[in-house]
Amino acid sequence: MFTVNYHTHTARCKHASGTDRDYVQFAADHGFKTLGFADHSPQCFPGDYYSNFRMLREETEGYFSSLLALKEEFKDRIDIKIGFEAEYYPAIFRDLLNFLEPYPCDYMILGQHFLNNEYDHPQTPARGSVEYIYAYVDQVCEAMRTGYFTYLAHPDLPWCDDYSPEYFKAMExxxxxxxxxxxxxxxxxxxxxxxxxxxxxxxxxxxxEMSAPVVVGLDAHDQYAFTLTGVFEEAQRIIDDYNLIYTEPVLRPLHTK
Ligand SMILES: [Zn+2]
Ligand SMILES: [Zn+2]
Structure with missing residues (x-):
């Protein structure tokens, strides 16, 4: 079964639970060899905009120091990597990179939950529309082309009311x-x-059909995510049913950019 997972949150994002140590302990106890933390990244929002589902900038220091200590403590049992799940917000992406520069960030995964720049998201096409899917694809493709992202989390997150041929054209x-x-x-x-x-x-x-490589991510928001063998079996069934090319992520560390 799967022994690597690069998609692990921490309680800092305010919608995950468990201590950092709980995640490491459960992952190691359930056969994982590599554990990547990718909590929802802080962002450099303008003005007083506040996002309630990501860590604050002032929590970044503690995130790294806690995980670096666990990395050392557990080094004989599991390989810990430290990264982020980040949204690509074009207007403030450079600010995010500058902000993260002093930290030993092993990778970023792209998790796009909002379009444009979050604080202006009501200006995007309505969710569920084909127009939204096209806008999503454009923004995510632009993000992938920056070269900073290791993989794209839940590419199929935006839904479409009728899943028309247009949806598949955009996704192609x-x-x-x-x-x-x-x-x-x-x-x-x-x-x-x-x-x-x-x-x-x-x-x-x-x-x-297009033979594009895939990875599997737990998106753990609590330590029990490492115990859900039925879920792993379903992920494996999806791989088998469509002859998907399973690959392990190749990390793109920020500090070597
Ligand atoms: Zn989350
Ligand atoms: Zn996630």
């Missing part, structure tokens, strides 16, 4: 860009566990 563009930029697509275990709209099987069928 996304998959082609993933292949061109070598930013693999993630089958998201939290989506399976929470019976969300993703993983959306027809999307993964298309990924299989």
């Amino acid at each position: 563009k996304l998959i082609a860009c993933s292949m061109e930029t070598k930013v693999p697509l993630e089958i998201n275990c939290l989506g399976i566990h929470g019976s969300r709209n993703y993983p959306y099987r027809p999307f993964w069928k298309l990924v299989g």
Whole structure:
């Protein structure tokens, strides 16, 4: 079964639970060899905009010091990597990179939950529309082309009211860009566990037809995510059903950029 996971949150994002140590302990006890932390990154928002589902900038220092200590303590049992799940907000992306520069950040995964720049998201097309999907694909492709992202989390997160041929045309563009930029697509275990709209099987069928590499991410928001063998089996079934090319992420550390 899967022994690497690069998609692990911490309580700092305010919608995850458990201590940093709980995650490491459970991952090691359940056969994981590599554990990557990728909590929702801080962002350099302008003005007094406040986002309630990510760590604050002032928590970054503690995030690294806590995880670096655990990395050392558990080094004989599990390989810990420290990164972020970040949204690509074009207007403030450079600020984010500058902010993270002093830290030993092993990688960033791209997790796009909002379009434009979050604080102006009501100006995007309505969620569920084909226009939204196209805007999502454009923004995510631009992000993948920056070269900073190791993989794309839950590419099939935005839903579409009718999943028309237009949806698949847009997603074909996304998959082609993933292949061109070598930013693999993630089958998201939290989506399976929470019976969300993703993983959306027809999307993964298309990924299989286009032979694009895939990774699997737990998207752990508590330590029990490492124990959900039924969820891992479903992720494996998706891989098998559509002949997907399973790969392990190749990290793109920020500090060597
Ligand atoms: Zn989250
Ligand atoms: Zn996540």
